[in-house]
Amino acid sequence: MNKALYSNLVFDLSRKGCTGYSLPHYDYGKAAGELPENLRRQTPPSLPEIDEPSAVRHYTNSSNNNFGVDTGFYPLGSCTMKYNPKINEAAVAMAGIAPLHPLQPVETVQGALRVYRTLEKALSEIGGMAEFTLNPFAGAHGEYTGLMVIRRYHMARGDEARRRVIVPDSAHGTNPASAAMAGFDIVEVKSMPDGTVDIADLDSKLDETIAAVMMTNPNTVGMFEKGIPEIAEMVHKAGALLYYDGANLNPMLGIARPGDMGFDVMHINLHKTFSTPHGGGGPGAGPVGVRAGLEEYLPNPRVSELPDGTLAIDFGADAFGRVGAWLGNFTVYIKAFAYILSLGSENLMRVGPLATLNANYIMHSLSDLYEQPIAGPCKHEFVFDGLRDKSTGVTTLHVAKALLDYGFHAPTIYFPLLFHESLMIEPTETESRPTLDAFIATMRKIALEASAEPDTVKNAPYTTPISHPDEDEAALNPVVTYRQLCAKQI
Numbered sequence: 001m002n003k004a005l006y007s008n009l010v011f012d013l014s015r016k017g018c019t020g021y022s023l024p025h026y027d028y029g030k031a032a033g034e035l036p037e038n039l040r041r042q043t044p045p046s047l048p049e050i051d052e053p054s055a056v057r058h059y060t061n062s063s064n065n066n067f068g069v070d071t072g073f074y075p076l077g078s079c080t081m082k083y084n085p086k087i088n089e090a091a092v093a094m095a096g097i098a099p100l101h102p103l104q105p106v107e108t109v110q111g112a113l114r115v116y117r118t119l120e121k122a123l124s125e126i127g128g129m130a131e132f133t134l135n136p137f138a139g140a141h142g143e144y145t146g147l148m149v150i151r152r153y154h155m156a157r158g159d160e161a162r163r164r165v166i167v168p169d170s171a172h173g174t175n176p177a178s179a180a181m182a183g184f185d186i187v188e189v190k191s192m193p194d195g196t197v198d199i200a201d202l203d204s205k206l207d208e209t210i211a212a213v214m215m216t217n218p219n220t221v222g223m224f225e226k227g228i229p230e231i232a233e234m235v236h237k238a239g240a241l242l243y244y245d246g247a248n249l250n251p252m253l254g255i256a257r258p259g260d261m262g263f264d265v266m267h268i269n270l271h272k273t274f275s276t277p278h279g280g281g282g283p284g285a286g287p288v289g290v291r292a293g294l295e296e297y298l299p300n301p302r303v304s305e306l307p308d309g310t311l312a313i314d315f316g317a318d319a320f321g322r323v324g325a326w327l328g329n330f331t332v333y334i335k336a337f338a339y340i341l342s343l344g345s346e347n348l349m350r351v352g353p354l355a356t357l358n359a360n361y362i363m364h365s366l367s368d369l370y371e372q373p374i375a376g377p378c379k380h381e382f383v384f385d386g387l388r389d390k391s392t393g394v395t396t397l398h399v400a401k402a403l404l405d406y407g408f409h410a411p412t413i414y415f416p417l418l419f420h421e422s423l424m425i426e427p428t429e430t431e432s433r434p435t436l437d438a439f440i441a442t443m444r445k446i447a448l449e450a451s452a453e454p455d456t457v458k459n460a461p462y463t464t465p466i467s468h469p470d471e472d473e474a475a476l477n478p479v480v481t482y483r484q485l486c487a488k489q490i
């Protein structure tokens with residue numbers, strides 16, 4: 001590509017007097033009712049002046065610099081992006097769905113409410129919970145909602161002293177943040193060297209001031225918390241509730257249900273596990289499920305079925321309040337519903353096993369060259385602690401960058417913080433054997449090259465528009481607007 005012709009900034013392509021449009025001649029300001037003189041700009045806006053084909057090429061080439069799950073393999077997994085079947089988009093665009101408005105009379109949206117209610121029931125079945133609300137708009141929002149349910153539950157029992165929530169040090173950062181938003185103080189519980197929760201440490205922290213314990217299972221390093229039945233018993237005996245962070249339910253689908261393990265409240269990220277593209281921060285949905293006995297505290301509004309079979313929108317008196325506008329993010333529900341229906345219960349139950357198989361296949365195929373700090377098998381994801389050959393100075397960051405030249409997105413790096421050179425891989429269930437093999441071959445090639453010619457790996461990538469930006473500078477002083485060097489300013 002000719003870099004001079006296809007600049008990163010359309011302003012750099014601007015040529016004075018060049019135009020890419022034509023509009024009919026118009027005697028601006030002549031007709032009655034035009035903008036008053038004092039509101040009109042005195043100098044024309046400083047816009048890029050560029051011919052039409054160059055403008056089209058500029059934007060098309062910029063868009064081609066994007067990486068997505070539709071253009072290549074993402075070892076970042078369902079937490080970031082698993083493949084989202086295109087038929088779900090067709091479902092959302094259907095004529096009966098796309099134009100719906102939340103202010104329509106209830107009798108005109110019975111079908112939409114039926115989908116809503118059916119999805120709530122499907123998620124209850126999947127999670128082993130008594131009831132779900134679809135109201136929350138994100139995973140963190142779901143955590144907040146679930147914790148408010150817990151808070152309301154304790155208050156309804158007159159148990160006002162429970163103002164603290166226990167969160168493992170390996171938890172997703174949203175866990176402590178959501179607990180704080182819900183008005184709780186945070187108590188941290190330690191992890192064992194294998195990433196699972198230290199049960200003795202947890203036991204020592206449980207008392208009558210604890211409202212809830214938040215858990216993620218499998219945890220952030222992809223290990224199954226084998227102590228859950230014991231933990232559930234301890235937590236309940238102490239009068240607290242057990243919260244399940246099911247943002248990433250992928251490894252559990254078809255294997256086990258949080259409700260059966262003793263969890264009282266949970267959330268699911270539909271935009272991770274149930275197929276909604278959420279690159280760039282949206283849209284999402286973080287439905288919250290509760291076990292029997294907590295339903296009445298779920299937020300308003302609720303969709304309920306009247307005796308004659310019609311559906312209504314309710315506002316319960318015992319709900320802790322509402323968490324957002326209307327009923328939530330409806331298009332995300334349609335995609336999740338289409339995804340669940342198109343897989344059917346039989347195939348939905350294969351998601352967890354296949355995600356687990358794919359992760360173990362990659363881990364096993366690379367662990368002679370990459371350091372595996374936790375003995376397997378893993379669940380849906382695993383962590384390497386950099387390359388085995390530590391003599392070369394090639395770090396996890398170098399490996400991640402080198403992958404870009406081969407058309408793979410970089411995996412999650414330097415998280416979790418348990419290891420110095422964390423490199424976390426989650427392939428998801430949708431990737432084929434040839435894709436996994438190509439990724440494994442590339443990772444092996446990079447590892448062998450790192451030992452033979454370390455500088456070649458350290459200087460990668462070679463094919464991307466930029467290769468080694470100053471990351472500290474970019475994070476601390478991001479330049480996100482184009483400052484024009486007008487004649488006056490120079």
Ligand SMILES: *Cc1c(COP(=O)(O)O)cnc(C)c1O
Pocket residue numbers: 079138139140141172174175216245247248269284286
């Ligand atoms: C993604 C994630 C969250 C937060 O979900 P958002 O929709 O980004 O707010 C919480 N917990 C875990 C384990 C996650 O992976």
